[in-house]
Amino acid sequence: MPLLQTAEVVVRFGGIHALSGVDLDAEEGCVTGLIGPNGAGKTTTMNVISGLQSPTRGRVFLDGGDITSKSVHKRARLGLARTFQRLEVFGSLSARDNVRVAVELHRRYSRTKVDVEETTLALLERTGIAGLSDQRADTLSTGAARLTELARALATSPRLLLLDEPGSGLDSAESEAFGHLLGELAAEGLGILMVEHDMELVMQVCTRIHVLDFGVKIAEGTPAEIRGDPRVQAAYLGADDEAVPPEELEGAPAGGHQ
Ligand SMILES: Nc1ncnc2c1ncn2[C@@H]1O[C@H](COP(=O)(O)OP(=O)(O)OP(=O)(O)O)[C@@H](O)[C@H]1O
Ligand SMILES: [Mg+2]
Structure with a gap:
């Protein structure tokens, strides 16, 4: 049984379908990636898991227990912790x-x-x-x-740590050191779900990766599978801003990525 599981999570903001039936999971003792272009629904997913955002539909399970209606504080006491895209x-x-x-x-x-x-x-x-x-x-x-x-x-x-773009603003040496630290924490048994645009960091530390695009999960797999997935490449190439060039998806040095 995975440490974390979301089942058919839907989030609507008025007419915006931020998430449309998202199923994902994260295991203990490894780093799971959650990637996708800007506006794909990554932060919304983190908010649903941590309890800041109620889903329109769908469930969230921690260790098999349904936590969908539990408060942020109760989830924290059950072993959920997070960091924010905007530093807090x-x-x-x-x-x-x-x-x-x-x-x-x-x-x-x-x-x-x-x-x-x-x-x-x-x-x-x-x-x-x-x-x-x-x-x-x-x-x-x-x-x-x-x-x-x-x-x-x-x-x-925590037993499960949610990280929303922890690599943003880090230089490449800091990012590499950060990747090592995440690897060590996972080796001690911590489950980590990480949203990240820095593909080098993602490919370095993640065992599995889920990919969102326009609120829909379009792919799931190992870094090698995700690199070679044409749907993932198309999603990134189709994004206007912050498009990740294919060579970066392949784990090449991140270069000018912001
Ligand atoms: N509170 C809100 N009210 C209305 N729309 C929202 C709200 N939060 C997010 N959205 C919309 O939901 C969609 C998903 O947003 P979200 O922030 O989850 O994307 P993201 O994948 O984290 O993007 P980024 O890579 O830019 O951080 C976007 O279209 C966004 O504009
Ligand atoms: Mg975000």
């Missing part, structure tokens, strides 16, 4: 305090007796930002701010 860190707090607040909140909710300082430091070290702990979050580079957000998400000891 407290700008006026240091990186350390950003993480500490998340650790404290989790300790209160879960009633575990973790040592807050020790856990905070371990998370900062884990994500490679211990050296920047005292810096205000709004003065961090995008890469470091994204790592701070990741450390906050990990503070809840």
Whole structure:
């Protein structure tokens, strides 16, 4: 049984069909990719899974249990954590305090007796930002701010982590290091569902990939299968903005991709 499963999820915003019957899954211990052109419905899918958006129809299952009508907080307590496409860190707090607040909140909710300082430091070290702990979050580079957000998400000891474009704003060295970190987290058993435009990162870390286009799942497979899928190539070539050139889909260096 997959850790996460969505079944025939439909989301309509007025006349816009943001999602039309999306079935996808993510397993524990691996990174699953969710890709597609701008406006394909990726963030909407993440919102439905995390509980920020109620689906018009369809169900979401975590570990086989139906969580469709559970609140964001209940889902968090069941082991779901996420980061956002638009960074969500407290700008006026240091990186350390950003993480500490998340650790404290989790300790209160879960009633575990973790040592807050020790856990905070371990998370900062884990994500490679211990050296920047005292810096205000709004003065961090995008890469470091994204790592701070990741450390906050990990503070809840999730079983499933949802990442919405974690690679955006990272340079290629940061992106490669980030990919290694995701691989390590997955090897420890964490399930990760990642929305990402950086095809090099996607092809580097994902075991399986789901592809959305105009709210419809058009393909699912291994990186090799997705690279060679003509429907996927057509979807990207048909997109006006942020079209991914075919050579990039093939995992070549991302070059000028924003
Ligand atoms: N709250 C909303 N109200 C109305 N329409 C919305 C809302 N949120 C998303 N949409 C529309 O739903 C569709 C899917 O949007 P979504 O943000 O999920 O796409 P995406 O794949 O994450 O795109 P991007 O790659 O640009 O982040 C788009 O047509 C978008 O304009
Ligand atoms: Mg999005």
